[in-house]
Amino acid sequence: RQTMALRALIFDVDGTLADTERDGHRVAFNAAFAAAGLDWHWDVATYGRLLAVTGGKERLRHYVATERPREAARPGLDDRIVALHAEKTRRYGDLVATGALPMRPGVARLLAEARAAGLRLAIATTTTAANVTALLRHGLSEDAPGWFEVIAAGDVVPCKKPAPDVYLHALERLGLAAAECLAFEDSENGIRASRGAGIATVVTLNDYTRGQDFAGAVSVLDSLGEPGMPARVVAGAAPRLGYVTVDDLRQWSR
Ligand code: XBP
Ligand code: MG
Numbered sequence: 001r002q003t004m005a006l007r008a009l010i011f012d013v014d015g016t017l018a019d020t021e022r023d024g025h026r027v028a029f030n031a032a033f034a035a036a037g038l039d040w041h042w043d044v045a046t047y048g049r050l051l052a053v054t055g056g057k058e059r060l061r062h063y064v065a066t067e068r069p070r071e072a073a074r075p076g077l078d079d080r081i082v083a084l085h086a087e088k089t090r091r092y093g094d095l096v097a098t099g100a101l102p103m104r105p106g107v108a109r110l111l112a113e114a115r116a117a118g119l120r121l122a123i124a125t126t127t128t129a130a131n132v133t134a135l136l137r138h139g140l141s142e143d144a145p146g147w148f149e150v151i152a153a154g155d156v157v158p159c160k161k162p163a164p165d166v167y168l169h170a171l172e173r174l175g176l177a178a179a180e181c182l183a184f185e186d187s188e189n190g191i192r193a194s195r196g197a198g199i200a201t202v203v204t205l206n207d208y209t210r211g212q213d214f215a216g217a218v219s220v221l222d223s224l225g226e227p228g229m230p231a232r233v234v235a236g237a238a239p240r241l242g243y244v245t246v247d248d249l250r251q252w253s254r
């Protein structure tokens with residue numbers, strides 16, 4: 001990699017900014033199923049398996065195709081999936097508005113530090129754009145969506161993670177080279193996407209992604225850490241103060 005100064009941080013959302021999957025998306029899917037009169041229920045373990053497929057609509061389609069053959073055979077499946085997913089997005093928004101999904105340790109601190117240091121911020125996620133705005137507003141502050149110059153989300157590219165497309169799209173909109181950016185991810189599908197776009201990546205794993213393959217990560221941590229609450233280093237570089245700072249990121253991007 002050529003040496004270029006760090007200019008921007010690009011964040012994944014689900015599992016990285018907040019633990020949204022188990023307590024957010026999963027709950028919203030189940031509520032949407034119940035509202036539609038379906039007796040489907042995704043428990044924590046089932047949802048963990050289904051996370052192999054990124055994208056809510058794609059995940060639903062995969063579930064129906066593999067586990068609900070009768071539903072799969074009824075005509076109009078695509079429309080029903082779109083409607084179910086729209087209801088799920090409404091439910092997710094309601095859930096986020098209750099404050100049920102706080103930011104993970106170190107996220108608010110590092111974002112503030114990065115903004116003060118003049119680093120540009122972007123988002124590259126598979127989830128629906130409305131979910132991102134809601135999460136940022138309720139988990140950080142009303143004006144937080146405006147901190148991010150680029151919010152690349154959901155169906156903005158046809159191929160979702162692990163394809164690199166959403167990261168390539170974010171780089172293009174930032175007008176930056178991969179070597180000028182660092183990505184933050186929590187999953188193997190996520191780092192395959194960011195590394196596929198050539199971006200150095202910091203991983204903060206969670207209960208769903210522990211044990212996945214994070215080969216090629218700059219650092220694999222259990223969180224970004226906070227003063228007095230150090231991050232546990234699973235692999236790669238260790239933050240100098242025990243929690244990830246902009247100084248660490250500049251060092252790691254060289
Ligand atoms: C996130 C996803 C999304 C969410 C649901 O992956 O896979 O599908 O689970 O969001 P990543 P939608 O963190 O790698 O971006 O239902 O809005 O698609
Ligand atoms: Mg993620």
